[in-house]
Amino acid sequence: xxxxxxxxxxxxxxxxxxxxxxxxxxxxxxxxxxxxxxxxxxxxxxxxxxxxxxxxxxxxxxxxxxxxxxxxxxxxxxxxxxxxxxxxxxxxxxxxxxxxxxxxxxxxxxxxxxxxxxxxxx
Amino acid sequence: xxxxxxxxxxxxxxxxxxxxxxxxxxxxxxxxxxxxxxxxxxxxxxxxxxxxxxxxxxxxxxxxxxxxxxxxxxxxxxxxxxxxxxxxxxxxxxxxxxxxxxxxxxxxxxxxxxxxxxxxxxxxxxxxxxxxxxxxxxxxxxxxxxxxxxxxxxxxxxxxxxxxxxxxxxxxxxxxxxxxxxxxxxxxxxxxxxxxxxxxxxxxxxxxxxxxxxxxxxxxxxxxxxxx
Numbered sequence: 001x002x003x004x005x006x007x008x009x010x011x012x013x014x015x016x017x018x019x020x021x022x023x024x025x026x027x028x029x030x031x032x033x034x035x036x037x038x039x040x041x042x043x044x045x046x047x048x049x050x051x052x053x054x055x056x057x058x059x060x061x062x063x064x065x066x067x068x069x070x071x072x073x074x075x076x077x078x079x080x081x082x083x084x085x086x087x088x089x090x091x092x093x094x095x096x097x098x099x100x101x102x103x104x105x106x107x108x109x110x111x112x113x114x115x116x117x118x119x120x121x122x
Numbered sequence: 123x124x125x126x127x128x129x130x131x132x133x134x135x136x137x138x139x140x141x142x143x144x145x146x147x148x149x150x151x152x153x154x155x156x157x158x159x160x161x162x163x164x165x166x167x168x169x170x171x172x173x174x175x176x177x178x179x180x181x182x183x184x185x186x187x188x189x190x191x192x193x194x195x196x197x198x199x200x201x202x203x204x205x206x207x208x209x210x211x212x213x214x215x216x217x218x219x220x221x222x223x224x225x226x227x228x229x230x231x232x233x234x235x236x237x238x239x240x241x242x243x244x245x246x247x248x249x250x251x252x253x254x255x256x257x258x259x260x261x262x263x264x265x266x267x268x269x270x271x272x273x274x275x276x277x278x279x280x281x282x283x284x285x286x287x288x289x290x291x292x293x294x295x296x297x298x299x300x301x302x303x304x305x306x307x308x309x310x311x312x313x314x315x316x317x318x319x320x321x322x323x324x325x326x327x328x329x330x331x332x333x334x335x336x337x338x339x340x341x342x343x344x345x346x347x348x349x350x
Contacts, residue, residue: 023324025234035224042220042344046213049195049349059350070338077227077334079327087153091163097290098174105178109185116188 024079034076041072042063158325159331166335169297173339176290179345181283192278194348198262212348215258216340219298222251224336226305230330233323238312241326245309248333252302259295263288290343297336305329 045065048058075081080088136144153160184191202210229244240243266287270277273285308329317323 011329023234023327027232031224031227031231038220039217044218045349046209049209062345062349066341069341073223073338077223078191078331084154087155087163091167094167095170098171102181104176105182106185109182112186113188116186120188
């Protein structure tokens with residue numbers, strides 16, 4: 001990325017000069033690159049299923065391609081890469097707390113599964 | 123700032139409910155973006171929590187069931203021209219949604235360049251892809267319902283499969299449908315020159331944020347519900 005041709009909000013703060021560069025304007029090429037990448041990652045994740053990969057390899061590949069796609073969409077298509085840090089923190093940090101919920105529910109699910117096994121085996 | 127409310131000593135600030143209103147609308151800006159964009163981001167943050175709750179609930183019932191989970195690869199397979207292709211419908215839906223995200227990004231770009239016709243056309247194209255996605259989802263639902271999938275039972279295994287499927291994809295499909303309406307309304311305004319008169323195309327970017335988010339949610343549903 002050529003930072004000099006990307007007038008994001010972080011550079012659009014001259015004191016008195018009238019800034020007529022409006023909003024988020026970036027070279028159109030970067031959108032095409034991300035677009036193509038999204039197709040590539042989607043195809044890869046489909047191939048994971050198509051070739052019947054199993055176990056830890058399957059799950060790690062699925063999560064890898066998922067995170068790559070999510071990152072491309074949020075950073076470039078939703079312009080988060082060019083926003084100020086205050087907005088990045090406000091939007092991207094709270095979802096991290098969801099990992100606690102996911103962890104707790106995974107433990108709880110395992111517990112329910114074991115309880116059911118012992119109850120059904122009796 | 124029409125009526126500056128000063129907190130300086132000696133200045134009268136309203137009390138009671140009026141005070142709440144004046145305090146909450148006190149023109150203190152934390153995010154240096156248009157207010158509509160900040161509010162859309164905060165709405166999307168809340169939506170993230172909703173969809174995560176759904177997916178976490180799905181994870182919980184899938185872990186805790188003692189009955190085997192139906193294999194999505196087979197459930198969503200289609201026979202096309204005599205060939206049995208696993209998960210093909212979902213793969214096509216994914217590609218349609220990604221394509222629509224690309225056209226939406228182009229629309230935002232053209233909007234800020236003040237290409238009115240291009241912006242409106244690309245937004246309508248995006249809405250068209252969105253409508254195609256919803257149509258394919260309707261086809262998918264019909265196929266599964268005919269095959270006997272219900273929120274409480276299905277022919278292949280754990281009954282929780284149906285409730286998770288209908289709830290998660292249904293809620294996502296509702297978001298796509300709402301997005302199609304939203305994009306059509308904004309595209310119509312773009313076409314009539316509303317944002318040229320207003321002097322700002324930020325509404326197009328805000329609509330784009332919503333649309334990319336719908337695509338983002340699908341990325342997670344695709345990974346966890348269809349591929350896992």
